Amino acid sequence: MKALEIFGLKKTYANGHEALKGIDLTVEQGDFFALLGPNGAGKSTAIGIICSLVNASGGSIKVFGHDLEQQRNQCKMQIGVVPQEINFNVFENPRNILITQAGYYGIPRAVASTRADEYLKLLDLWDKRNAPAREMSGGMKRRLMIARALVHRPQLLILDEPTAGVDIEIRRSMWTFLEEINRQGTTIILTTHYLEEAESLCRNVAIIDHGEIVEQGAVSELLSRSMVQTFVLDLKVPVTEPPVLEGYTVMRCEHTRLDIEVTVGQNMNGLFQQLAEQNIEVVSLRNKSNRLEEFFLRLVGQKEKEVAA
Amino acid sequence: MTSIAAVNVVAFKTIVVKEIRRFMRIWVQTIVPPAVSALLYMMIFGTLIGSRVGEMDGHRYIDFIVPGIIMMAVITNSYANSVSSFFGAKFQSHIEEVLVAPVHNVVILAGYIIGGVCRGLMVGALVAVVSLFFTRLTIENPLITLLIVVMTSMLFSIGGIINSIFAKGFDDISIIPNFVLTPLTYLGGIFYSIKLLPDFWQGLSMINPVLYMINGFRYGILGTSDFNIVWSFFVIGLFILLLGAIALYLLNKGVGIKR
Ligand SMILES: Nc1ncnc2c1ncn2[C@@H]1O[C@H](COP(=O)(O)OP(=O)(O)OP(=O)(O)O)[C@@H](O)[C@H]1O
Ligand SMILES: [Mg+2]
Numbered sequence: 001m002k003a004l005e006i007f008g009l010k011k012t013y014a015n016g017h018e019a020l021k022g023i024d025l026t027v028e029q030g031d032f033f034a035l036l037g038p039n040g041a042g043k044s045t046a047i048g049i050i051c052s053l054v055n056a057s058g059g060s061i062k063v064f065g066h067d068l069e070q071q072r073n074q075c076k077m078q079i080g081v082v083p084q085e086i087n088f089n090v091f092e093n094p095r096n097i098l099i100t101q102a103g104y105y106g107i108p109r110a111v112a113s114t115r116a117d118e119y120l121k122l123l124d125l126w127d128k129r130n131a132p133a134r135e136m137s138g139g140m141k142r143r144l145m146i147a148r149a150l151v152h153r154p155q156l157l158i159l160d161e162p163t164a165g166v167d168i169e170i171r172r173s174m175w176t177f178l179e180e181i182n183r184q185g186t187t188i189i190l191t192t193h194y195l196e197e198a199e200s201l202c203r204n205v206a207i208i209d210h211g212e213i214v215e216q217g218a219v220s221e222l223l224s225r226s227m228v229q230t231f232v233l234d235l236k237v238p239v240t241e242p243p244v245l246e247g248y249t250v251m252r253c254e255h256t257r258l259d260i261e262v263t264v265g266q267n268m269n270g271l272f273q274q275l276a277e278q279n280i281e282v283v284s285l286r287n288k289s290n291r292l293e294e295f296f297l298r299l300v301g302q303k304e305k306e307v308a309a
Numbered sequence: 310m311t312s313i314a315a316v317n318v319v320a321f322k323t324i325v326v327k328e329i330r331r332f333m334r335i336w337v338q339t340i341v342p343p344a345v346s347a348l349l350y351m352m353i354f355g356t357l358i359g360s361r362v363g364e365m366d367g368h369r370y371i372d373f374i375v376p377g378i379i380m381m382a383v384i385t386n387s388y389a390n391s392v393s394s395f396f397g398a399k400f401q402s403h404i405e406e407v408l409v410a411p412v413h414n415v416v417i418l419a420g421y422i423i424g425g426v427c428r429g430l431m432v433g434a435l436v437a438v439v440s441l442f443f444t445r446l447t448i449e450n451p452l453i454t455l456l457i458v459v460m461t462s463m464l465f466s467i468g469g470i471i472n473s474i475f476a477k478g479f480d481d482i483s484i485i486p487n488f489v490l491t492p493l494t495y496l497g498g499i500f501y502s503i504k505l506l507p508d509f510w511q512g513l514s515m516i517n518p519v520l521y522m523i524n525g526f527r528y529g530i531l532g533t534s535d536f537n538i539v540w541s542f543f544v545i546g547l548f549i550l551l552l553g554a555i556a557l558y559l560l561n562k563g564v565g566i567k568r
Contacts, residue, residue, distance in 0.1 A: 013568065051409045054568045073313050073411035081409055087402035096330070103323025104410035106316030148406075 001029040001064065003156050003187035004050070009059035011045050011211075019045040021211040022059065027204070029064070029155075032182045033189045034198035034219070037208035038300055043191045044084050046208070047160050051081045064155060077105065080154035082145045084161050084191075090134035094125055094144050097133060098151050105152035112151070119147035123177070139170045146174070150181070157181070159190045163197060175201055195293035199223075205292075209300050222295060230288035233258040236281040245274050259288060313411060320412040321420050328424025331394055339390070340432060343382045347436040350378050351443045354500060366502040366533055375440045376527040377499030380461065382436045384494055384519070385486065387429030387462040391421050391469030392482050399473060404566055414560040418470065418553070425466025426459060433458060446530070453538070454529030460545045461522040465490075467552045474556070474565045493519045503535050518544050 006025040012018045019042045027033045035043050048054030050061060052072060061068040063075040088097050095116050102112035120126050123143040128136055133144065142162055149157060159178075163171045171194075179201065182188050192198055198205060199219060206216040215222065235256040242253035245260070248271050252259035258280075262268065275282060288294070332339040351371065359370035366373060398404040407417055440446055448454055468485075476482045497519030503511050514520055525541030528534035534541075559565070 048568065053405055053408055055563060073316075076409060076411040079409070083402075083405065085402065087405050089398070089401055089403045091334070096327075100323055100327050101406055101410070103326075104320050104407050104412050106319045106411075108319055109323075109326075152410075 002062070003027045003029045003031065003064060004189070005062040006046070006050075007060050009046065009049060009061065010057045011042070011049060011054065012057045019211050020049075020057075023208065023211070023213050025206055025213065025216070027187060027189055029187055030182075030185060031187055031189075031204055032179075032202045033187070034202035034205040035189060035191045035208060036195070036198060036205060036296060037191075041208045042211040043208060044160055045211075047081065047083075047158055047189075047191070050158065051079060052076060077152070078155045080149035080152065080157045082142070082149045082157075082159040082162050084164070086141050086145070088133055088141075088144065088148065091132055093130050094120060094133055094136070094147075095129040097144065098148055101148045102151045107152060115151055116147075119151060123147045124173075139166045142166055143170075143174070146177075154186070156187045156189070159188070161191050161193065163192060163194065171197070195296055199292045207296060207299060214299055219292065223292060228261050228263050228294070230259055230261050230294065232286050232288050233260060233275075233282050234284045236283050239280060243275070243278050243280060245271060247271075248274075256283075316411055317413050317416045320407075320410065321416045324407070324412075324417065324420025325423050325427070328390070328394060328421065329427050331424070332390055332428045339386070339428060340435065343386055343432045344435045344439055347378050347382055348439050351375065351440060355443050366504065366535075368531055368533070369444070372444050372531065373502075373527075374500055375444050375446060376530045377497075377523050379433050379436045379440065380458070380523050380526045381494050381499055383429040383433040383458055383462050384465050384522070385490065386432040387425040387465040388469040388472075388486060388490060390428040391425040391466045392473045392476075392486070393469075394424060395421055395470050396473035396476050396479075396482050399476075399566060408566065414557060418467075418556055418560060421470055422463055422466045425469060426462040429462035429466065430458065433462075448530050449532035450529045452529075454526060457522065457525040457529055457538075457541060457545070460542075460549060461526070464522075464545055464549050464552065467549065467556050471552060471556050471559065474559050476565075493517055494523075496520075497523045498535065499523060518548055521545060 004025070004027040006023060008022045008024060009020050010018075010022050011020040023042075023046065025046075035046070037043050045054060049056045050063070050068070052068075061075075064078050066074040066078075068075050092100075098116035098119060099109060099112045102115060103109065107115065117126075117129075120129050123146060125136075125140060125143055125147065128140060133141065136144065146159070146162065149159075163174055166174065175197070178188060178190075190198070190202065202219055204217065205219050205222060207214050230251060235258060238255045239253060239258070242250045243258075247266070249261040250258065251261050260271065262271070272282070351374075355371035355374055359374070362370040364370070395404075437446065472485050473482060496514065497517050498514070503514045503520065506514060520535075521541040521544040524534045524536065525538045525545070528538045528541070
């Protein structure tokens with residue numbers, strides 16, 4: 001079963017801006033899927049269309065086999081969404097925000113109220129339940145939107161940058177939470193600018209840029225295709241000139257820092273041997289960025305050049 | 310799975326409860342001020358000036374203006390409620406909460422209309438209570454009174470929704486109330502019978518829809534009107550259908566709420 005199928009989705013905004021140029025995308029039921037792309041790529045636009053907040057200009061969408069245009073209500077019942085921007089009434093309290101949202105899905109007040117309490121506790125918002133939502137911190141507001149997205153128990157949860165501006169501790173607890181509900185069967189689609197997040201959480205990924213899907217596949221497969229990795233070496237003594245290292249590319253050489261590109265599968269011993277021969281003493285070694293990030297930047301950078309050309 | 314009709318019944322109740330909670334939470338801004346201004350109108354126009362005016366259309370002046378003052382409160386508050394609530398929902402984007410859910414646009418519209426009606430009737434009732442300090446307020450025809458007030462309230466509630474659908478900023482939600490609603494209500498015969506006007510102005514007044522509402526309501530309370538009140542029902546009913554259809558069309562198109 002496919003949780004989401006998108007065929008040739010297009011969106012041109014009223015000002016003439018073409019935000020989506022016909023994207024195709026498939027997300028399997030039970031998947032944990034990342035939708036990546038630079039600012040303005042069209043991620044939120046695509047999510048907006050899936051959630052009935054943006055009118056599409058072309059193409060079609062199926063949610064668990066239901067056509068979005070023809071069976072919109074069935075689709076809506078299955079989807080829970082956490083938008084990029086805060087969109088609850090900040091004068092209302094979290095408990096009522098959840099009860100009201102449940103009501104929109106036909107859940108009677110008595111049931112809604114127990115369920116609201118359940119999610120308030122689960123997302124650690126219990127203490128704030130009766131205060132106006134504007135008094136909550138940014139991280140709490142994000143968690144409230146997650147609770148709100150889940151209150152009607154959707155099969156597909158879509159999160160648009162849920163961890164933006166959230167501290168590392170809360171981000172990790174959100175990850176654990178999302179992994180848990182994914183394990184229980186909820187399909188999750190997430191956008192994020194933290195590539196490390198996508199790499200550790202998601203199984204499949206699509207990269208979108210300038211309204212087009214530029215890459216799509218399993219995270220592990222994309223990583224194996226990412227052929228090079230850059231390492232940053234900190235040196236004990238500054239070097240004045242980039243050293244010549246056979247088989248390795250020096251990307252940057254600055255004072256006590258050396259950035260070296262290594263092809264995946266290449267032996268690192270050779271590198272250290274050559275450095276030792278040239279009396280270059282390495283104090284520490286680290287990855288420049290995580291591999292998905294490097295892959296991503298390479299891909300998007302390529303696209304930039306194409307567009308400029 | 311529950312049927313979509315059952316879902317919408319719950320959704321409708323949810324919107325109405327949310328709307329009532331909203332205006333009750335800020336009752337100092339929503340409920341009290343209209344009662345205070347009504348009190349002032351009745352004191353100044355009714356008692357101080359009214360004693361020198363004598364009779365209007367066969368009634369004591371204060372008795373004559375009380376229905377109009379109640380109606381004015383109902384009109385402004387029904388309108389104000391839906392305009393500020395719907396615009397607020399748009400402005401803070403929380404209208405999206407209901408747009409992502411399987412709620413029919415008719416239900417969204419009806420929910421907001423009833424929210425406005427509740428505020429209109431609540432304020433109207435409060436003004437009526439205030440008026441008891443000035444007049445006995447016997448109601449000649451309770452059914453007509455109730456029907457007219459509910460229908461009028463619905464109509465202006467719809468008007469407020471349409472206004473907020475088009476509004477882009479806070480200025481846009483005060484233009485219509487200030488430049489259209491207030492003049493039409495004042496010229497709609499709250500303080501005078503149009504029989505006092507020269508023929509030309511009488512004729513012109515007849516195209517003011519608010520006149521039909523105030524006269525219909527006054528007929529319900531006092532039993533007299535400037536014309537046959539069947540016209541009142543006809544005009545209000547017509548406008549409800551017309552504006553209701555426009556509002557629904559705009560919601561279906563997603564004007565002002567969808568990108
Ligand atoms: N309402 C709108 N009217 C016109 N253009 C819009 C509108 N909303 C978005 N856009 C444009 O469409 C493009 C895609 O925007 P979108 O919000 O989908 O990007 P995104 O991938 O979510 O970016 P980010 O990572 O910054 O959130 C951008 O160029 C944006 O300026
Ligand atoms: Mg976005």
